[in-house]
Amino acid sequence: MTATTVLTARALLLDMDGTLVNSDAVVERIWRRWAERHGLDGDEVMKVVHGRQGYASMAVLLPDRPMEQNHADNARMLAEETADMDGVVPVPGASEFLASLRGLPHALVTSADVALSTARMAAAGLGMPDVRVTAESVGASKPDPEGS
Numbered sequence: 561m562t563a564t565t566v567l568t569a570r571a572l573l574l575d576m577d578g579t580l581v582n583s584d585a586v587v588e589r590i591w592r593r594w595a596e597r598h599g600l601d602g603d604e605v606m607k608v609v610h611g612r613q614g615y616a617s618m619a620v621l622l623p624d625r626p627m628e629q630n631h632a633d634n635a636r637m638l639a640e641e642t643a644d645m646d647g648v649v650p651v652p653g654a655s656e657f658l659a660s661l662r663g664l665p666h667a668l669v670t671s672a673d674v675a676l677s678t679a680r681m682a683a684a685g686l687g688m689p690d691v692r693v694t695a696e697s698v699g700a701s702k703p704d705p706e707g708s
Contacts, residue, residue: 571665574689576677578610580654580668581684585647590640591617594633598622613671613695614638642676645683654686667691 577583588606595605600621609617614634619627666689670677673695681688 573667573669576670580651581680582651583648583680586644590637642679648680648683650684650686669693
């Protein structure tokens with residue numbers, strides 16, 4: 561006999577990168593260049609950056625650096641990431657999954673800003689959920705639960 565699990569929820573909160581969109585190629589390019597400019601090991605940097613806003617990753621990686629520099633670097637890197645869609649693809653099944661959610665409450669919750677999330681979802685050929693929580697929507701980067 562197979563047990564069935566029933567989950568009760570009022571809405572689904574969906575992350576973008578790694579859940580709906582595979583943007584690893586771009587993230588790797590941008591962050592490895594940043595690591596090289598700062599004399600850091602690219603592999604170690606990659607262990608920190610996924611799922612966080614850029615300035616928060618920089619604060620972890622360069623703890624003595626002024627936060628103003630992190631925010632300035634983050635703005636430049638966001639512009640680079642938004643312009644670079646080479647290799648951005650949908651996660652297998654993402655389009656079908658999003659289609660299955662029509663009529664059900666769901667939101668995109670991402671550390672990306674509006675411009676980057678718009679560009680990546682479009683590059684992956686995915687429709688944008690009606691509700692979106694982006695970097696501009698919160699004061700604290702993931703893993704802080706504010707975005708939920």
